[in-house]
Structure formats: structure tokens, C-alpha cells
Amino acid sequence: MHRGNRHGRSEQARLAVLEAADDLLVEKGFAALTVEGIAQRAGVAKQTIYRWWPSKTDILLEAFLTDAAEELTPPDTGDLTRDLVTHLTAISRFLTASDAGAVFRALAAEGQHNPRLAARLRAEHLTHQRARDRQPLERAQRRGELPAEADLDTLADRLVGPLYYRALVTGQQITEAFVAQLVRATLAGA
Amino acid sequence: MHRGNRHGRSEQARLAVLEAADDLLVEKGFAALTVEGIAQRAGVAKQTIYRWWPSKTDILLEAFLTDAAEELTPPDTGDLTRDLVTHLTAISRFLTASDAGAVFRALAAEGQHNPRLAARLRAEHLTHQRARDRQPLERAQRRGELPAEADLDTLADRLVGPLYYRALVTGQQITEAFVAQLVRATLAGA
Amino acid sequence: MHRGNRHGRSEQARLAVLEAADDLLVEKGFAALTVEGIAQRAGVAKQTIYRWWPSKTDILLEAFLTDAAEELTPPDTGDLTRDLVTHLTAISRFLTASDAGAVFRALAAEGQHNPRLAARLRAEHLTHQRARDRQPLERAQRRGELPAEADLDTLADRLVGPLYYRALVTGQQITEAFVAQLVRATLAGA
Amino acid sequence: MHRGNRHGRSEQARLAVLEAADDLLVEKGFAALTVEGIAQRAGVAKQTIYRWWPSKTDILLEAFLTDAAEELTPPDTGDLTRDLVTHLTAISRFLTASDAGAVFRALAAEGQHNPRLAARLRAEHLTHQRARDRQPLERAQRRGELPAEADLDTLADRLVGPLYYRALVTGQQITEAFVAQLVRATLAGA
DNA sequence: CGTTAATCGAGACGGTACGTCTCGTCTTAAA
DNA sequence: TTTAAGACGAGACGTACCGTCTCGATTAACG
Numbered sequence: 001m002h003r004g005n006r007h008g009r010s011e012q013a014r015l016a017v018l019e020a021a022d023d024l025l026v027e028k029g030f031a032a033l034t035v036e037g038i039a040q041r042a043g044v045a046k047q048t049i050y051r052w053w054p055s056k057t058d059i060l061l062e063a064f065l066t067d068a069a070e071e072l073t074p075p076d077t078g079d080l081t082r083d084l085v086t087h088l089t090a091i092s093r094f095l096t097a098s099d100a101g102a103v104f105r106a107l108a109a110e111g112q113h114n115p116r117l118a119a120r121l122r123a124e125h126l127t128h129q130r131a132r133d134r135q136p137l138e139r140a141q142r143r144g145e146l147p148a149e150a151d152l153d154t155l156a157d158r159l160v161g162p163l164y165y166r167a168l169v170t171g172q173q174i175t176e177a178f179v180a181q182l183v184r185a186t187l188a189g190a
Numbered sequence: 191m192h193r194g195n196r197h198g199r200s201e202q203a204r205l206a207v208l209e210a211a212d213d214l215l216v217e218k219g220f221a222a223l224t225v226e227g228i229a230q231r232a233g234v235a236k237q238t239i240y241r242w243w244p245s246k247t248d249i250l251l252e253a254f255l256t257d258a259a260e261e262l263t264p265p266d267t268g269d270l271t272r273d274l275v276t277h278l279t280a281i282s283r284f285l286t287a288s289d290a291g292a293v294f295r296a297l298a299a300e301g302q303h304n305p306r307l308a309a310r311l312r313a314e315h316l317t318h319q320r321a322r323d324r325q326p327l328e329r330a331q332r333r334g335e336l337p338a339e340a341d342l343d344t345l346a347d348r349l350v351g352p353l354y355y356r357a358l359v360t361g362q363q364i365t366e367a368f369v370a371q372l373v374r375a376t377l378a379g380a
Numbered sequence: 381m382h383r384g385n386r387h388g389r390s391e392q393a394r395l396a397v398l399e400a401a402d403d404l405l406v407e408k409g410f411a412a413l414t415v416e417g418i419a420q421r422a423g424v425a426k427q428t429i430y431r432w433w434p435s436k437t438d439i440l441l442e443a444f445l446t447d448a449a450e451e452l453t454p455p456d457t458g459d460l461t462r463d464l465v466t467h468l469t470a471i472s473r474f475l476t477a478s479d480a481g482a483v484f485r486a487l488a489a490e491g492q493h494n495p496r497l498a499a500r501l502r503a504e505h506l507t508h509q510r511a512r513d514r515q516p517l518e519r520a521q522r523r524g525e526l527p528a529e530a531d532l533d534t535l536a537d538r539l540v541g542p543l544y545y546r547a548l549v550t551g552q553q554i555t556e557a558f559v560a561q562l563v564r565a566t567l568a569g570a
Numbered sequence: 571m572h573r574g575n576r577h578g579r580s581e582q583a584r585l586a587v588l589e590a591a592d593d594l595l596v597e598k599g600f601a602a603l604t605v606e607g608i609a610q611r612a613g614v615a616k617q618t619i620y621r622w623w624p625s626k627t628d629i630l631l632e633a634f635l636t637d638a639a640e641e642l643t644p645p646d647t648g649d650l651t652r653d654l655v656t657h658l659t660a661i662s663r664f665l666t667a668s669d670a671g672a673v674f675r676a677l678a679a680e681g682q683h684n685p686r687l688a689a690r691l692r693a694e695h696l697t698h699q700r701a702r703d704r705q706p707l708e709r710a711q712r713r714g715e716l717p718a719e720a721d722l723d724t725l726a727d728r729l730v731g732p733l734y735y736r737a738l739v740t741g742q743q744i745t746e747a748f749v750a751q752l753v754r755a756t757l758a759g760a
Numbered sequence: 761c762g763t764t765a766a767t768c769g770a771g772a773c774g775g776t777a778c779g780t781c782t783c784g785t786c787t788t789a790a791a
Numbered sequence: 792t793t794t795a796a797g798a799c800g801a802g803a804c805g806t807a808c809c810g811t812c813t814c815g816a817t818t819a820a821c822g
Contacts, residue, residue, distance in 0.1 A: 009772070030303040034803060045774040050805065108359055109302035112295045113220040118361060126360050154371055157362075161352030169298055169354050170316050171308060172347075181344055189379025200794075224782060235795040240784065389798065410683040416777060425800045430779065485682045488739055492679035493600040498741060506740050534751055537742075542731030544739050549678055550696050551688060552727075561724055569759025580768070606808060615769045620810065 009052060016042035017049055018063040025060065026099045030106045033060075057110045057117050060103055065124055068100040073132050080140040084183045087136060088163060092174040095167035105168060133160055150190050158186050206232035207239055208253040215250065216289045220296045223250075247300050247307050254293045255314055261290065263322050270330040274373045277326060278353060282364040285357035295358060323350055340380055348376050389432060396422035397429055398443040405440065406479045410486045413440075437490045437497050444483045445504055451480065453512050460520040464563045467516060468543060472554040475547035485548060513540055530570050538566050579622060586612035587619055588633040595630065596669045600676045603630075627680050627687050634673045635694055641670065643702050650710040654753045657706060658733060662744040665737035675738065703730055720760050728756050 020042035024033050035056050039046045053059045072094055074087035094101045104125075111118030133156045140146045146155075162182055166172045210232035214223050225246055229236045243249045262284055264277035284291045294315075301308030320343075327342045336342075352372055356362045400422035404413050415436050419426045433439045452474055454467035474481045484505075491498030510533075517532045526532075542562055546552045590612035594603050605626055609616045623629045642664055644657035664671045674695075681688030700723075707722045716722075732752055736742045 013773075035805085036803060039774095043774080045772095045776095046805080047775085047807090048773065051772075105302045109299035112299035112358065122361055130360070151371065154368060154375075157352045157355060157360075157368075158348065158372065158375065161355035162347045163351070164355045164359050165347060165351035168302065168358060170320070170347075171312055178344060178347075181341065182348065185344075185348065185376075185379040187379070189375040189377070203794080225784080226782065229795095233795085235797085236784080237786085237796090238794065241793085393799075414777060415779085419800095423800085425802085426779080427781085427801090428799060431798075489679035489682035492675045492738065502741055510740070531751065534748060534755075537732045537735060537740075537748075538728065538752065538755065541733070541735035542727045544735045545727060545731035548682065548738060549734050550700070550727075551692055558724060558727075561721065562728065565724075565728065565759040566755075567759070569755040569757070578767085583768075604808060605810085609769095613769080615771085616810080617770090617812085618768065621767080 010048075013042070013044050013048055014052070017044055017053075017059060018066060020044075021056065021059045022063045022067065022099065022103060025106060026102055030109070057107065057114065058120075060107055061117065061120055061124070064100065064103045064107060068104070068125075071100065072129060074136045076136070076139060078143075080136055080145050081183055081187065083136040084159065084187075085179055087133070088159060088179045088183065089176070091133075091160060092163050092167065092179065095163065096174065108168065130156060146190055155186070155190055159183070200238075203232070203234050203238055204242065207234055207243075207249060208256060210234075211246070211249045212253045212257065212289070212293060215296060216292055220299070247297065247304065248310075250293055250297055251307065251310055251314070254290065254297060257290055257293075262319060264326045266326070266329060268333075270326055270335050271373055271377065273326040274349065274377075275369055277323070278349060278369045278373065279366070281323075281350060282353050282357065282369065285353065286364065298358065320346060336380055345376070345380055349373070390428075393422070393424050393428055394432070396424055397433075397439060398446060400424075401436065401439045402443045402447070402479070402483065405486060406482055410489070437487065437494065438500075440483055440487055441497065441500055441504070444480065444487060447480055447483075452509060454516045456516070456519060458523075460516055460525050461563055461567065463516040464539065464567075465559055467513070468539060468559045468563065469556070471513075471540060472543050472547065472559065475543065476554065488548065510536060526570055535566070535570055539563070580618075583612070583614050583618055584622065587614055587623075587629060588636060590614075591626070591629045592633045592637070592669070592673060595676060596672055600679070627677065627684065628690075630673055630677055631687065631690060631694070634670065634677060637670055637673075642699060644706045646706070646709060648713075650706055650715050651753055651757065653706040654729065654757075655749055657703070658729060658749045658753065659746070661703075661730060662733050662737065662749065665733065666744065678738065700726060716760055725756070725760055729753070 017038060020038045021033065024037055024041060028037075033056055035046060035049055038044075038056065038059065039049055049059070053062070072087075072090055074090075075083050077083055095105070107117065107121050111121050130153075134152050137146060137150075137152045137155055141148065141150060141152065146152075159182065163174060163179075166174050166178075207228060210228045211223065214227055214231060218227075223246060225236060225239055228234075228246065228249065229239055239249070243252070262277075262280055264280075265273050267273055285295070297307065297311050301311050323346045324342050327336060327340075327345055330336045331338065331340060331342065336345075349372065353364060353369075356364050356368075397418060400418045401413065404417055404421060408417075413436060415426060415429055418424075418436065418439065419429055429439070433442070452467075452470055454470075455463050457463055475485070487497065487501050491501050513536045514532050517526060517530075517535055520526045521528065521530060521532065526535075539562065543554060543559075546554050546558075587608060590608045591603065594607055594611060598607075603626060605616060605619055608614075608626065608629065609619055619629070623632070642657075642660055644660075645653050647653055665675070677687065677691050681691050703726045704722050707716060707720075707725055710716045711718065711720060711722065716725075729752065733744060733749075736744050736748075
């Protein structure tokens with residue numbers, strides 16, 4: 001087990017910090033998330049945090065990327081509609097009902113005030129997530145279910161955009177019926 | 191004109207605070223927006239601010255509602271597609287390129303951490319805006335251009351959701367082509 | 381009673397700080413005297429301390445000057461030898477056995493590292509104390525007990541210097557016999 | 571030349587530390603004298619310092635004892651007055667104008683807060699220095715210039731005490747005239 | 761002549777206190 | 792009664808050093 005020394009940072013401290021940040025965000029909310037609080041909860045010195053992370057949002061981002069790296073991968077049953085409904089439902093649950101989603105919302109919110117964070121969130125998460133969101137569409141296009149000239153990027157945005165809008169902006173519930181209608185109508189207009 | 195005296199609050203002070211908050215947000219960003227800074231810029235005592243507003247986000251919300259109350263009303267040319275393209279383009283410009291949009295993004299971001307603010311933003315702005323967003327669809331439905339059984343709420347979310355998603359989450363540009371395709375395909379799938 | 385407001389600082393807070401600093405120095409020693417500790421003991425915010433005192437030594441100096449302003453005034457019995465013995469004995473007790481003397485020793489020590497503090501200690505205490513130390517000599521000179529041409533400054537230094545030397549440097553005890561011999565021999569060599 | 575190995579400490583590192591401590595004290599003052607700074611300046615690891623010295627004042631004390639061991643030995647011309655004037659002048663220069671004196675003042679100051687350091691300073695320096703201060707007096711006593719019953723300890727304190735008092739406490743200049751008068755009057759009152 | 765044990769430079773660690781910043785509360789005198 | 796002014800208690804900020812620790816490299820007496 002590593003401890004702090006010349007050969008690198010303490011993995012133990014790193015994980016304790018990430019977990020503490022995650023827990024505190026979920027328990028107390030973003031406003032109560034302080035570097036001092038994270039340090040205390042993680043049993044770590046403040047300086048250790050500042051040595052490795054520029055700010056508390058960078059901690060959150062790393063925690064989010066570590067935890068949520070493999071989530072939200074769409075299924076592949078061969079049935080485009082079913083795969084999309086399943087995937088969009090998973091995205092909705094993630095955004096509105098999961099701890100990781102709470103961290104994501106906090107990061108997206110801070111990204112409005114912090115372009116550097118927004119850029120990292122895009123480069124290290126959203127790009128990959130958008131690629132995953134396209135997967136069912138690409139497979140359908142290859143199967144001939146979608147026309148070859150369909151603009152999959154736009155299509156993907158039309159599918160997930162309304163979910164993020166409801167989850168992050170209006171706060172409306174995302175019902176099964178809404179998702180079903182969204183998928184059906186969007187594919188009808190592809 | 192009222193000044194600080196026994197006859198009630200100073201309208202002059204109120205406007206100075208709202209304008210100072212607005213200006214500081216646009217100039218320095220949300221992180222640099224402090225009650226002390228607003229008070230100093232407005233030439234007003236901190237206590238005057240605390241007497242009338244519970245927090246700095248309430249100032250911003252009031253400033254936003256005062257300034258932007260009448261913006262983003264869709265046109266009525268009788269041509270649904272044209273009206274929607276015009277309206278969605280206006281929303282995009284508002285979100286990505288206007289001072290009022292910057293305030294809105296800040297409020298939406300803080301709303302992620304602050305349910306009370308989120309509720310006020312929804313009750314005092316988003317509800318009205320969503321009603322405005324539905325207007326072209328309602329008129330078209332009345333004209334018979336949209337089926338009587340069309341779910342206009344869902345339709346509106348499918349139109350504006352992708353715009354908010356790009357503006358607030360992914361940061362992708364919202365091009366004329368994107369808006370045109372969004373309107374065309376969404377109406378096709380209605 | 382004053383509290384913090386536009387019309388001046390809080391006398392209550394000022395006195396609490398001075399007393400806390402004094403007490404902590406005597407109880408825990410200079411090394412354990414921290415601004416944070418003073419603030420906590422005094423029930424005062426750190427910022428209130430930094431608003432009014434540049435450093436913890438300035439607090440100590442003010443506490444010392446407030447407390448010890450009237451101490452160490454030599455008696456006037458008309459008997460030079462007796463007055464000097466009494467006065468030098470009082471100085472010795474002050475330096476080695478009093479709380480105020482502990483504060484003085486701490487200030488004198490810090491003055492070695494801090495010229496600004498040393499200058500203030502000289503200007504606001506030592507100058508006055510040296511004047512008091514000369515009083516018995518001046519009276520004796522007026523009475524004709526000391527030659528008119530005697531250099532009283534040098535004489536005073538020769539009387540008190542050995543006391544400070546023993547108290548601050550060598551740590552040797554200052555006995556009654558030492559004081560008596562010091563006074564007798566010094567007057568003999570005047 | 572020794573280096574770090576099982577058979578003993580590195581003399582090279584020891585000297586580098588002592589010199590770095592000395593230099594930093596003179597250059598930056600006691601407040602800026604940190605173990606980290608000494609380690610960096612000496613090109614030595616912090617642990618190497620903590621392995622051999624309990625604190626930074628112990629480093630200073632060792633540096634002082636190493637450098638200044640043989641200074642301040644009074645001359646022996648056979649003329650008591652001349653020897654004393656020469657010796658007291660050397661002490662004054664040491665205290666007020668030499669690098670070693672700066673280190674001594676720092677150690678004496680810290681000794682006010684640190685009894686263990688004060689004890690070591692007395693045992694390892696002041697005792698020896700006081701013995702040297704007595705030498706001219708002892709020789710004079712043997713020569714019959716001073717009465718056999720003269721208390722040489724008190725006499726020595728009456729000679730050097732005023733110098734330390736001026737140098738460490740009041741900051742007054744120690745002039746040739748002051749030294750001359752001090753020696754003449756003290757011997758007159760012996 | 762390789763083994764081995766102590767020291768070395770390096771630097772991460774858990775801590776404490778620093779001096780600064782902003783919060784939201786309060787008290788006052790003037791208008 | 793409200794205002795501008797500004798001191799107050801509170802507490803987080805990010806930094807500097809503290810003294811401890813672990814590491815791999817170095818070195819010289821011992822086996």
C-alpha cells in the first residue's frame with residue numbers, strides 16, 4: 001500500500017477524498033461542500049487536497065468520472081425503439097434519482113460559471129456520453145432502419161435534449177409516457 | 191422621488207441594486223458577485239440589501255424578471271414553421287449571446303443547488319415562458335395545421351429542450367441548420 | 381455601552397482581547413499564544429483582532445501598557461539609598477516574579493527580532509520607565525547628595541542594567557544582598 | 571570524507587546546516603528562519619535536520635558555539651582599567667555589530683520563551699563567558715589592585731550588565747565615553 | 761567481495777495557524 | 792422609518808511550516 005513519499009501520491013488519500021466529496025455533496029448539498037469539510041471527513045490534510053486538486057469542483061469531477069465511467073451504456077437488442085426507450089429511461093433515472101446524477105447536476109451547474117470546468121466536463125464525460133447515445137442510432141443505420149443520410153448528431157440531441165431540459169431546467173417529471181412518445185415521435189420524424 | 195425616509199423603501203436604491211447585480215454578473219461572473227460588491231457598486235448599504243432581498247440570487251432573479259419580462263414572445267405570421275424557426279432562433283440567441291441570458295444561466299445553475307430558487311424561477315419565469323413557447327402550436331392547432339390530439343406540452347419540450355441542452359450542457363453551437371432541421375423533423379413527427 | 385458600529389470600535393471586544401492575550405501568555409507561554417486562541421478565548425472574531433492590531437505582539441504591548449502604566453514608581457523618603465534599594469527590589473520582582481513582567485520579557489524578546497516592536501516598546505514604556513528610574517537620583521542631586529556634575533543617565537543604567545542582565549540573560553537570582561551591594565557600591569563610585 | 575552510511579552522520583551535511591542557519595538568520599531575520607528554509611539552503615533533507623537537532627534553536631546554538639567559542643577573551647596588559655575598557659568595548663561590538671552577536675541576541679530572546687534553550691545557553695556559553703569576564707578582575711585581585719574581599723561576581727555583573735541592558739533592552743548606543751565612565755566609576759566603587 | 765545496515769536527498773503525509781474574504785446581524789446618526 | 796456607514800461573530804479560503812513517514816540510492820565495515 002502506498003503512503004505519501006517520493007514515489008507518488010497516496011492512493012488511499014485520493015480515494016478517501018473522492019468518496020468524502022461524493023458523500024458530502026449528496027448529504028449536505030453543494031453549498032455545504034467545503035474543502036475543509038472534505039478534508040475532515042476524509043481524514044486528510046487540507047494541503048493534500050490542494051496539492052492534487054485545484055478546486056473542489058475538480059474533486060467532484062474526478063469522483064464523477066471514477067464512479068460513473070461505465071454507466072449509461074445503451075443496450076443492443078436489435079430493436080431500436082426498445083433500446084432507445086431503455087436508454088433514455090436510464091438517462092432520466094441517472095439525472096433525477098441517482099447520487100452520480102446529483103454530482104453531474106452540480107458539475108453542470110458550476111460549469112455555467114466556470115468555463116474551464118465546463119470544458120473538462122465536456123471533454124472527459126459528455127463527449128463519451130454523446131458517443132454512447134449515438135450507438136443505437138448507428139447500429140440502426142447500419143441495419144437500414146434509419147436512412148443513410150440521417151444526421152445522427154441532431155437526432156441524438158433531439159432525443160436526450162428534452163430529458164436534460166426537464167431534469168435541469170423545468171423540473172417536470174419525466175414519465176414513461178413522455179419517454180415513449182419522445183422516442184416514437186422522434187423516430188417518426190427522422 | 192422617494193429617498194430613505196419614513197415613507198417606505200427607496201425605489202432609487204432598489205433599481206441601483208438590481209442594475210449593479212446585473213452589471214457585476216456580466217462583467218465579473220457569478221463567483222465575483224458578492225453582496226458587499228453589489229452594495230458598493232450600487233452606493234447602498236449592505237443592510238438595505240438584506241432588508242429587502244433574502245440572498246444575492248433573489249436579487250438576480252428580480253433583476254432578471256424586471257428586465258426580461260417581455261422578451262421571447264413568438265411571432266404570429268400564420269406560418270407555423272416560420273414562426274417556430276424565428277422563435278427558437280430568438281431563444282438560442284437569448285441563451286447564448288445576451289446579458290439577460292447570462293443571468294438566466296446563472297439562475298438556472300444556482301437552482302440546481304437551491305430548490306427554493308428553482309421553484310421561484312419556475313413559477314415566475316419558466317411557466318410563463320413555456321406558455322409563450324406553446325402559443326404558435328396552439329394557434330396552429332386551432333388552424334387545423336396540427337392534429338387536435340397532439341400533446342402540445344411534449345411538442346414544446348421537444349422543440350426547446352435540445353436548445354437548452356446544447357446551450358447549458360454540451361456547449362455546442364446552435365446553427366441555423368440545426369434549428370431548421372429541429373423544427374422540420376419535429377413537426378414531421380408530430 | 382458601545383458595540384461595533386459606525387461610531388467606533390467595541391470597547392468590550394478590545395478589553396476581552398487584551399485580557400485573553402495576557403491570560404494566555406501567562407498560562408501557556410508565548411509559543412502557545414496564537415491569534416486564533418486569543419480570539420476564541422475572548423469570544424471575538426479573528427477579523428476583529430486583525431482590524432485593530434497588526435500582530436499578536438501589538439496586542440501584548442497594548443495589554444502591557446494598559447496594565448502596567450503606573451507600576452514601578454520609586455518612593456520618595458528623602459533617603460536615596462533606601463529609595464533605590466526599594467525601587468530596584470521592585471524592578472527585580474517585576475522582572476522575575478510578576479505576570480506583567482512575563483509579558484515584558486516576551487515583548488523584549490520579540491523586540492530582538494522585530495525592530496518596529498522594539499521601537500514602540502522603547503517609546504511607549506522604556507523611556508517613561510527610565511525617567512522614573514532617574515527620579516530618586518534627580519531628587520538627591522537637588523538635595524546635594526549627588527554632585528551637580530554627575531551623569532544621571534549613566535548612573536541609572538549602572539543601577540538597573542545588572543538587574544535586567546541577571547533577569548533576562550544569565551537567569552541568576554537577584555538577592556537582597558546583591559541589590560544592597562549594587563546600590564552601595566554604585567553610589568560610592570558616583 | 572564521511573557520507574551518510576551506517577557508521578555515522580555526514581559532517582558535510584552538518585556544516586552545511588549550521589552555515590545555512592547562520593546565514594539565513596543574518597540575512598532574513600529570525601522570523602524567516604524555518605527548518606524547511608534551512609534544509610533547502612543547505613541542500614539537505616528535512617529529515618536529516620530532525621535526525622540530529624531537536625529544533626531550529628538548537629541548530630542556532632550549535633552554530634553559535636562552533637563559531638564564537640573563542641571570542642571575547644579579555645587581554646592581559648597588567649593595566650586593569652585598560653584591559654576592562656578593551657574587553658567591554660569588544661563585548662559591545664559583539665552584541666551590537668557582529669553576526670555572531672545577532673545569533674546571540676536571537677538565542678537570548680528565544681531563551682525567554684524556552685527554558686531548556688536558556689539553560690543550554692547558560693551552561694554552554696554564558697558560564698564560560700562570565701568566567702572570562704572575571705579574569706581581569708582576578709588577576710588584579712592577585713596583584714593587589716583590588717581588595718581580597720571584593721565580590722568579583724557582583725563586580726563583573728556591574729561591568730557587563732549595563733552593556734547587555736543597553737544592547738538588548740533600551741537600544742541606546744554604547745559610546746566610548748560610556749564604557750570609560752562605567753569602568754572608572756565601577757572600580758572607584760569596588 | 762558481496763551483504764547489510766545506517767544515512768542521505770526527496771517529498772508526500774496529517775496537522776495547526778496564518779492572514780484574508782465574505783457572510784448575515786447589529787447599532788448608530790442623519791434625513 | 793429608512794438610509795449609508797461600518798464594526799461585529801462566524802467560518803471557509805488557500806498558504807506556509809511543522810514534525811513524521813516512506814522511498815530508492817549510496818556507502819563502508821563485516822562476514
